[in-house]
Amino acid sequence: GESVGLHLPTLSVQEGDNSIINCAYSNSASDYFIWYKQESGKGPQFIIDIRSNMDKRQGQRVTVLLNKTVKHLSLQIAATQPGDSAVYFCAENPRRQAGTALIFGKGTTLSVSS
Amino acid sequence: GAVVSQHPSRVICKSGTSVKIECRSLDFQATTMFWYRQFPKQSLMLMATSNEGSKATYEQGVEKDKFLINHASLTLSTLTVTSAHPEDSSFYICSARDRTGKGYSNQPQHFGDGTRLSIL
Numbered sequence: 010g011e012s013v014g015l016h017l018p019t020l021s022v023q024e025g026d027n028s029i030i031n032c033a034y035s036n037s038a039s040d041y042f043i044w045y046k047q048e049s050g051k052g053p054q055f056i057i058d059i060r061s062n063m064d065k066r067q068g069q070r071v072t073v074l075l076n077k078t079v080k081h082l083s084l085q086i087a088a089t090q091p092g093d094s095a096v097y098f099c100a101e102n103p104r105r106q107a108g109t110a111l112i113f114g115k116g117t118t119l120s121v122s123s
Numbered sequence: 124g125a126v127v128s129q130h131p132s133r134v135i136c137k138s139g140t141s142v143k144i145e146c147r148s149l150d151f152q153a154t155t156m157f158w159y160r161q162f163p164k165q166s167l168m169l170m171a172t173s174n175e176g177s178k179a180t181y182e183q184g185v186e187k188d189k190f191l192i193n194h195a196s197l198t199l200s201t202l203t204v205t206s207a208h209p210e211d212s213s214f215y216i217c218s219a220r221d222r223t224g225k226g227y228s229n230q231p232q233h234f235g236d237g238t239r240l241s242i243l
Binding site: 050098 | 127129157159165166167169172216218233234235236239
């Protein structure tokens, strides 16, 4: 079936480095993508989103890139901090309408060492 | 503060017990709420979509008689795990969508902090 997946299950970086987390999606009908951060024992926390009519969007220390040609999504975290350690999920919304559920990828565990 | 409240946060009970989990939207009205299940080191898997005033829509493989969903108001949905067994032990997470469809605070859905269910 169609799903959103991640390339790497784990990523380890040093504090201050830039982190790049990747995601590949297969549903060409998806028009909206979101990155979530999930800390242990908590629900997903919204980080940043992007619509399919854009290829880049920036937030505070985070940037999301969308390459529709190869169906690839990435999250860049600048100057990674220990507090960024968590599991990161990409999610897609096949049709950005009320009542449509999100489809989550498999997750990447980011570990930041001091 | 949190916009979606989930209660309880943790439940430990014996096999055969039925457990009810509540999901409340605090700052907005949600015509649609979603229930997800997450096993250790895995992603969130959608179980069902709960619409206010109508029957829930279950994903393939999810037993509707096992996981009873009630969305009686615009701010509350409940998930009842009936006759729970150890294999039902998991992290259950709800999310709620703003009734306008535009998203509260520009977010598509707001997630609760989950309920850790442990069946002995």
